[in-house]
Structures are given as C-alpha cells and as structure tokens.
Amino acid sequence: MKFRGPLHQPPVSEADIQAYSDGTLAGARAAHVRRYLAGRPGEWHRILFYRRLNAQIRDAFPEHADQAARAAQPRTAPARRARVLRYAIAFAAALALAGVALAWVAVSEPSQQMLNNAAVMALMEAENARPEALPEGAARPPFDFRPAGMRFLGGGEVRVGPFSSAQRYLYESSDGQRVVLLAGRAWLASDAPQWSAHRAGPLRLLMWRARGTRWVLAGDARTRGLMRAADLATLAPPH
Structure with missing residues (x-):
C-alpha cells in the first residue's frame, strides 16, 4: 500500500506541481508534494522538464522573470x-x-456687508453715468422688472473685495431713477427667500438669498416700483 500522507491534507493538484517546479511552493504544502512525488517516480521527469523550461524562459526574458518572482513573493x-x-x-x-x-x-464669497457697500457705490456711479455709457442688452437681466415699471439698461462684473466679485445689473424706473441689483455667491449660506429692507440715508437696500446667491437691490427710497421689483424677484424664479 502506497503512502499518501495524512488524510486531512488535500490531494496534490496540477497547480501544486507547477508551483513546486517554479520553487514558489513552501512550507507544509511543499513537504506534502515531496511525499506525493516520492511514491511516483514518473512524476519527477515532468518536474525536471518544467524546471528546464523555466530556466530557459528566465535566460530568454530575465526582466520578466524577476518581475514574476517579485510578484510571487508573499x-x-x-x-x-x-x-x-x-x-x-x-x-x-x-x-x-x-x-x-x-x-x-x-x-x-462676499459677505452681506461687502455686497451692501458695493451696491451703494455702484448706485452712486450709475446715477452719475451718462445714458449712452449703459447700452441696453450688455448683459442678460436675471429678472424682468417691467411689471414694476423698470427697464433693463445693462450689467457686468464688479469687484467687491480682495478675492470676491459680484454681478451688477442696472435698471431704470419710469421716472428716470437708477436702480442697481447685485448678485454674489453664497454657497455656504442658507436660503432666505423673503426679502428684508435696510435704510442707508436716502437709499433703501432690499436683500435676500436663494439657490446659493446673495442678492441686493439698491435704489433711492422714493423710487417708484422698488419694493414691487423685490417682490417680483423673490416670488418668481430668475430668467
């Protein structure tokens, strides 16, 4: 009766034979394969053939052989x-x-105070600017204030701080009063869709936040349709 090793060990597979031939099988599993081969002298001829073939491959492709050996190491x-x-x-x-x-x-992101100050400055500049310096259609208006009696004059980007800017939109009321709308980023601020008012001398600032944008509508407190324009902006989505 031939010795086959302890009963709890699995049988020797072809993968075990290949690994043993490559020299990558170690420990108890390698000893198990050696005991298996001891009872099968014919298998040694196949082992020797594999080893000669591996040697020829290593001689022909030394770099690939080194990479394979490193990959096989635990x-x-x-x-x-x-x-x-x-x-x-x-x-x-x-x-x-x-x-x-x-x-x-x-x-x-400009703060509320930075945006308020920039709106006041932009309004003062707009009031002193000539009409021909503000061509209609220079920028697309974010809101339609025509129901409030205001027409869009133009817009563009303005600096409101060392690292922040805002979009400026200029409107004119039916009685010729200039109104400035500023929009700054407010990604870190929560929404406040209902507008609130603030007086700055003769000026009125209407402020709200929606969808990551901080808005300030600035104009003379006596400007006709100013609060109506804020209602239009907060009750309807932008264009």
Whole structure:
C-alpha cells in the first residue's frame, strides 16, 4: 500500500506541481508534494522538464522573470505597513485639499456687508453715468422688472473685495431713477427667500438669498416700483 500522507491534507493538484517546479511552493504544502512525488517516480521527469523550461524562459526574458518572482513573493509586514502609510498620506492630502477648497470658497464669497457697500457705490456711479455709457442688452437681466415699471439698461462684473466679485445689473424706473441689483455667491449660506429692507440715508437696500446667491437691490427710497421689483424677484424664479 502506497503512502499518501495524512488524510486531512488535500490531494496534490496540477497547480501544486507547477508551483513546486517554479520553487514558489513552501512550507507544509511543499513537504506534502515531496511525499506525493516520492511514491511516483514518473512524476519527477515532468518536474525536471518544467524546471528546464523555466530556466530557459528566465535566460530568454530575465526582466520578466524577476518581475514574476517579485510578484510571487508573499507580502511581508513592512510591505503592508508601507501600503497603509501610502493610503494614510493620500487620505491626509485629500483632507488638506478639501480644507483649502472650503477656505477659498469662504474668502471668495462676499459677505452681506461687502455686497451692501458695493451696491451703494455702484448706485452712486450709475446715477452719475451718462445714458449712452449703459447700452441696453450688455448683459442678460436675471429678472424682468417691467411689471414694476423698470427697464433693463445693462450689467457686468464688479469687484467687491480682495478675492470676491459680484454681478451688477442696472435698471431704470419710469421716472428716470437708477436702480442697481447685485448678485454674489453664497454657497455656504442658507436660503432666505423673503426679502428684508435696510435704510442707508436716502437709499433703501432690499436683500435676500436663494439657490446659493446673495442678492441686493439698491435704489433711492422714493423710487417708484422698488419694493414691487423685490417682490417680483423673490416670488418668481430668475430668467
């Protein structure tokens, strides 16, 4: 009766034979294969053939053989630690980039006070500007204020801080009063769709926030249709 090894060990497979021939099988499994081959002398001829073939392949493609040998080696504890360290560094870098992005968003969003000051300055400039310097259609109006008796004159971008800007839109009431609408980013602020009013001397500022945008409508407190325009902006979506 031939010796086949302990009953709890699995039978020798073709993959075991190939790994044993390549020299990549170690430990108890390699000993099990040796015991198996001890009872089958004919199998040794196949093992020798595989080993000669592997040697010829290594001689013909030394670089590929080295790569295959490195890939066949088990991962050691230092390799696992290095892999974990790389993941930790990548995660920390991602967190740092996210922090930088949030910081940039924070400094590039104009505050309510910055936008109010810019609206007052823009209104003073608009009141002193000549009509031919404000061609109609220079920018697309975000709201239609014609039901409030106002026509759109034009618009463009204005700086409101060292790192922030806003969009300026200029309207004119039926009695010739200029009205300025400013829009600044407000991604980090919650919505406040109902407008609120603030007096700045003879001027009135109407403010609201919606869909990541901070709005300020500025005009003389006596301008006809000013609050009606704010109602149109807050009760209907932008164009």
